[in-house]
Amino acid sequence: MIGFVAKRLGGLLLTLFVASFAVYGAVYLAPGSPESVLFGSHPPSPEVRAAVRHFLGLDRPFVARYAIWLGNVAHGDLGRSVISQQAVSDRISAPLNVTLALVAYAAVLIVIFGVGLGLLSALKPGPIDATVTGVVSLATAMPAFVTAALLTSFFAVRLGWFPSYGLEAGFGGWLRSLTLPAVSLAVISSGLVARVTRTATRQVIASDHVTTAEARGLSRRRTIRSHVLRNSAGPVLSVTGLQVASLFAGAVVVEQAFGLNGLGGLLISSIEQKDFPVVQAIALLLVTAFVVLNAVADVLVAALDPGARSAVAR
């Protein structure tokens, strides 16, 4: 188990390293020099431009700049916004909270509805299973921007139950304002989680040890709890972890649809303003969140099921 965790951690660090290089290097490839943003339509004298480039550290070679940036990031210094000269970490702290709240809300919905519906259709064959499977199939085909548009048109505009735009103050306000966004974000993932939960649970129910447990006279409740759920938990946890991790990228779309000032909104506006230090920091943060959550899910699955350790590590 320790070996598995070490191996997974090594892979994680390697991936993060390569991803950080890609994120930093991609922006380096962008046409036009970064300092041009500051001057707008007034081209400066060569001396001024050179001074600004030196101030921003743009006169150093690429690898040196990357090394300095990575060193700073490792110390928690994400750089400065080119536009506002504000520290990036100050700039992103409020949006980060919005995105975290949105992702957490959606994750709770995914666990409740994804796992819940999956178990329901696995344990209740017949009409219930058929209905739930139909709903679940529909859910897997509903991209977040589609769900967002439909929910806004119905629940926000027609019924007026939820705000269609922005964030209300206070805990209750956040809960109300984030409900439609979280549902939009959660629908497609809940569908996938439900489907995997159903298939995994069905497979376990059909296996010999469950038949044996039933033959031994164990109650159905007991069989399901200690034989079925325990064994179907691996794949369910694995797919749930991946879906929750992918919410950080999906949040970009939902935040834009509901006018939430989260990381996604900041990413899009920073791209429009060519504020690359902010773009790099947010991209790195989103990749890190995705990679770390995936690794955590893998480790949890391995802790639960020793057989998965070799399968996942490969």
Added chain:
Amino acid sequence: MTAAVEVAIRRRRRAVRLPALGASGWVALTAVALVVLAALFAPLLAPHDPDTGNLLAAYARPGAAHWLGTDATGRDIASRLIYGARTSLLGPAAIVALSLLIGVPLALVSAWRGGWVAFVITRMLDVLFAIPGLLIAILATAVFGAGLRAAVLALAVAYLPYTARIIVSAAERERRQEYVRALTVQGASALSISTRHVLRNIAPLIASQSTVAFAYALIDLASLSFLGLAVQPPEADWGVLASDRDAVLQGHSTQVVAASVLVIVTVLSLFVLGARLAGERPTVRGFLRRRGAR
């Protein structure tokens, strides 16, 4: 070559046949075919020009003149949806084609050479896999400017792991088969075995995988258009059409609902078709491998 080997090889070849689609498969195929036909014959089917509006007829109600009404600038919604099918299908088609063009050779080389070549390719795919596709595409549009071209290229790269990983494991399985050994003994080159025989045998798998990838590419590309990073308005695209917030907030939701329904129906049909082409009920492992393809 003995007759038995020849029969074995021929049998392997004949195994390449599409599995029965079943009722749901045919319904899905019909839906996809209708959308493709609408895209192909858009100029004949669309009752109005998709880009010229009449401000006096803004937000017209659905009726005989405009089946689904008009938008804020008086453009015919039905015509825009029909024309929108073009970009909404061409983009994902380009993404899947490009991703196969790079992914298939990469996968075959990895499966055939093994060793450090396979190691490098696998690690590369792992790293790509670790960055969400949507984020790769958003960064690409940041670097190369918003537009369909950057978005398509970026998503083609982002989809590589999903295509290549499955082909690698299928090709590795094929490689251990009897008929490959028979061909090797006959002196067939690795290139000819992998392209003429193995590729043929795993073609149904590639078809099924590409169908599902097409659906996810449609979602991702429409999401990017929704963010204003891929297809640019006023060009009609389902993602653009589904993102008309102003119309929704003013209570005119026909266009947004219709575009949403088209996206859902097309994606759902592609999923069903993909599952049927694979010739099996989807399994847990299959889903974990696809991992939601986001």
